[in-house]
Structure formats: structure tokens, C-alpha cells
Amino acid sequence: MTLDLRIPWVEKYRPKSFDDIVSQNIAINSLKAFIKKGDMPHMIFTGPAGTGKTSAALIIAKEMLKGEYYYRDLLELNASDTVRMDYVRSVIKDFVNQNMIIGKNSIKIVILDEADNIPNQVQQALRRIMERASTKVKFILMCNYINRIIDPIISRCAVFRFVNLPKEEIVERLKYIAKQENLSIPEDKSDLFFDTLFFISAGDLRKAINTLQMSVALDLLENLNVNEILKVSGFMDQQTLEKFIEAFQAKDFQGARKILSSIETFDSRNLIRQIIGILPRINLQPNDLNILHAFFGDIDYQISQGADEQIQILALIAEIINLVNK
Ligand SMILES: Nc1ncnc2c1ncn2[C@@H]1O[C@H](COP(=O)(O)OP(=O)(O)OP(=O)(O)O)[C@@H](O)[C@H]1O
Ligand SMILES: [Mg+2]
Structure with a gap:
């Protein structure tokens, strides 16, 4: 058998039933219960990337919209569709208002991916659509940060929290x-x-x-x-990390700076994670570790606000070296 790498494995191994979903027991068990009862609320799936939110939503759609009606009764939109108010109004409204050739239990599902990127005003419009929609129409919103969803929508939904996998x-x-x-x-x-x-x-x-x-x-x-x-993958190799440890221990700022500039694929987030990982191997007082962790948080924030990554990392390195007991 030759290896066929053209199909992304994330798709090839996307869970096809609830039982294929790894971890997330709390969320999945209550989802199963809703499906079994056949009465599904509007839902929000929230949590970090790559933890099974979209997979779970697609499984629900498959379970609830049997066979031939799947494409007719499912509307899937992502953030790029939903930034435009007129689009949201017309497409979702049309879909929601289409006459349903309703068998007793049939429903329609609207899946909104990346809902935390929908502008507030559009969320307000969405909320009104949700309020007026028939009880046969169910919304599933997915997001990484639930605090970016407006309260009136949250309060209309059952919230399921997905967590990073162990x-x-x-x-x-x-x-x-x-x-x-x-x-x-x-x-x-x-x-x-x-x-x-x-x-x-x-x-x-x-x-x-x-x-x-x-x-x-x-x-x-x-x-x-x-x-x-x-x-x-944008991380430092083991040797580079060892060199950093040496430079930190020697309180050698120039040396550490050289190592930093030798890194080919520089990714500040990854670098911070790796440096946190080596802190236990550096001669620091327990309280200094606390100081550094706070410092890491600040730097992460500065970078997310657009500060220069190299400069922020250099500041971090200086702080570590400053605290090291030789
Ligand atoms: N809990 C899980 N169980 C099994 N496979 C998973 C799980 N979470 C993620 N995967 C794998 O990762 C792929 C992406 O997962 P999914 O699209 O469900 O993530 P997501 O939570 O929607 O992420 P994002 O927030 O980036 O949209 C799936 O196709 C599957 O291969
Ligand atoms: Mg997703």
C-alpha cells in the first residue's frame, strides 16, 4: 500500500459519531442526552482550537437531519460570511423562513462558525432573527472566546465548553x-x-x-x-535551548542575544512556551519564578497588541538574566 498524503488526515480522521470524539465527556454526554430526547436548544460551543467543536456540530446535524434533507435543512456560515449585515439578514432570514415541508420531527440547523468574530451590530441582528425564528430552527454557534458574544445571545443558548485535550x-x-x-x-x-x-x-x-x-x-x-x-513547526531545537540555559546561568546577555538572532523561524509565542519550560533548570528563587510568570503574561499581551516581538523577547531575556543567581 502506498501512502496517500493528499487527503489531510485531520479530515480523514474527523470524528463521525459522538463515540469518536476524544475527551470532552461533560459536553458530549449532555449533547447526547439532548439528541436522544430530540429537543435541542440553541447552542454555543466554546473553547480552544482543534478540540472538536466543529466536529460535534456536524455530527449533530447528521443525527438530527436525516439523510436526504441534510443539505436542504443545514446552513453553515463562517465569519467571513457573517461580517456583512445585509448578507446575514438576507441569507439567514431566507433560510429560516423557507417553508419547511415538515415531517413531525424535522428541524433546520444554522451553524455559525467563528461566531466571536461577528461584529456586535450583526450579533444584534442575529439575536432578533433567533427570537423570531420558529422553534424548529436551531442555531449552533462556535467560538474560541465566549466573552465576545453578546449576552442576549448567550442567554438564549445552552453553552458547552470544550477543553484542550490531555x-x-x-x-x-x-x-x-x-x-x-x-x-x-x-x-x-x-x-x-x-x-x-x-x-x-x-x-x-x-x-x-x-x-x-x-x-x-x-x-x-x-x-x-x-x-x-x-x-x-516553529520551535527551537534541543541544542538551542541548551545554549540558552548556559547563557542564562552565566548571566551572559550578549550571548543570549546572539542565540536569539541565530534562530531561523522565530515565533515569539512558541519561544515563550519553551523558555517557560526550561525555567526549572535555571538557578532562580521561587519568588523570582512568580515575578517571571507575571512578566511573561505582560509580554504576551504587548505582543498581541502589536509590539515588536524581538524587542519584547530581549526584554524578557534581560529580566531572566537579571534574576539568575550565579
Ligand atoms: N475531541 C476530538 N476528538 C477527535 N478528534 C478531534 C477532536 N478534536 C479535534 N479533533 C481532530 O481535529 C480536527 C479539527 O477538529 P474541529 O474542527 O472539530 O476543531 P474545532 O474545535 O472546531 O477547532 P476551531 O476552534 O479551530 O474551529 C478534526 O477533524 C479531528 O481530526
Ligand atoms: Mg471549528
Whole structure:
């Protein structure tokens, strides 16, 4: 069998039923209960990327809109469709108002992805559409940040919180896929490999699966070089991290600055995560660790507000070096 890498594995292994959804037990169990009763509320699925929100919504649509009516009775929109008020008004209203050739239990479903990017004014219009829609029309909104959804919408919906997946669940799913795809992973390096994929994913299963597929596509499995995998994923390799530790311990700011400028694919978020990971190996007082964690938060915020990443990271490095006990 030759390996066909054209199909993204995230799609190939998208859960097809609730039982395929890993983790998320609290959310999934109550969803199952609603489906079983057949009376579904409007819903909001909220939580970090790659944790199963879209997958769960599609499963619900499949369960509730049997077979031939699936395409007729499902409207799927994402943020780029919903920033425009006129579009939302006309398309959703039309869909909602279409006469339904209603069998007793049939419903229509509107899925709104990236709902936290819908401008407030459009959300207000949406709220009015929801208020006026028949009880046979159900909305499922998906978002990463629920605090960006207006209260009147939240209060009309049952909220389901999706969480980052724990390491065991991510690794189990990756091993399942590896088996289905007949991947040969050198046994002695298998643990390190899956640890690394989990680290890169930070609990985002989509990212974990994509990184697995990328490792295969780039032919990195045979000699299994996790440093290469880290690098192509925008992280520092192990050697670079060790060099940072040395420079920190020696309170060598110029040295640390050189290491920073030698990094090819610089991603400040990733860099911060890796530096947090090595702090326990640096000679710091427990209270200094608290100071640094607060500092990390500030820097992350500054960067998200558009501050220069290199300068912010240099400030961070200076702060660490300042606190190190030689
Ligand atoms: N809980 C899960 N169980 C099984 N597979 C999952 C799970 N979460 C994510 N995946 C995998 O990751 C892919 C993407 O998941 P999904 O589209 O459901 O994420 P999402 O929560 O909607 O993310 P986003 O917030 O980025 O839209 C799925 O096709 C599947 O392969
Ligand atoms: Mg999604």
C-alpha cells in the first residue's frame, strides 16, 4: 500500500459519531442526552482550537437531519460570511423562513462558525432573527472566546465548553492514526516522538495530527529527528535551548542575544512556551519564578497588541538574566 498524503488526515480522521470524539465527556454526554430526547436548544460551543467543536456540530446535524434533507435543512456560515449585515439578514432570514415541508420531527440547523468574530451590530441582528425564528430552527454557534458574544445571545443558548485535550488522549489518537496509516516509528524513539508532538500541539488535536502528517510528508520518521520536527513547526531545537540555559546561568546577555538572532523561524509565542519550560533548570528563587510568570503574561499581551516581538523577547531575556543567581 502506498501512502496517500493528499487527503489531510485531520479530515480523514474527523470524528463521525459522538463515540469518536476524544475527551470532552461533560459536553458530549449532555449533547447526547439532548439528541436522544430530540429537543435541542440553541447552542454555543466554546473553547480552544482543534478540540472538536466543529466536529460535534456536524455530527449533530447528521443525527438530527436525516439523510436526504441534510443539505436542504443545514446552513453553515463562517465569519467571513457573517461580517456583512445585509448578507446575514438576507441569507439567514431566507433560510429560516423557507417553508419547511415538515415531517413531525424535522428541524433546520444554522451553524455559525467563528461566531466571536461577528461584529456586535450583526450579533444584534442575529439575536432578533433567533427570537423570531420558529422553534424548529436551531442555531449552533462556535467560538474560541465566549466573552465576545453578546449576552442576549448567550442567554438564549445552552453553552458547552470544550477543553484542550490531555496528553494521553492526544497520544492515543495519534497512535491510532499511525496504526491505520501503517507508519513505522522507530521503537526506541517512539515516546520522545509522541511527547514532542504533544508539546507542539499544546492540547490542540488538529495541530497534533497535522504535525504527524507533516513529519511523514517530510520523511522525518525514518531517522526520527525530533529536532527537525520542532524546527519545521516553529520551535527551537534541543541544542538551542541548551545554549540558552548556559547563557542564562552565566548571566551572559550578549550571548543570549546572539542565540536569539541565530534562530531561523522565530515565533515569539512558541519561544515563550519553551523558555517557560526550561525555567526549572535555571538557578532562580521561587519568588523570582512568580515575578517571571507575571512578566511573561505582560509580554504576551504587548505582543498581541502589536509590539515588536524581538524587542519584547530581549526584554524578557534581560529580566531572566537579571534574576539568575550565579
Ligand atoms: N475531541 C476530538 N476528538 C477527535 N478528534 C478531534 C477532536 N478534536 C479535534 N479533533 C481532530 O481535529 C480536527 C479539527 O477538529 P474541529 O474542527 O472539530 O476543531 P474545532 O474545535 O472546531 O477547532 P476551531 O476552534 O479551530 O474551529 C478534526 O477533524 C479531528 O481530526
Ligand atoms: Mg471549528
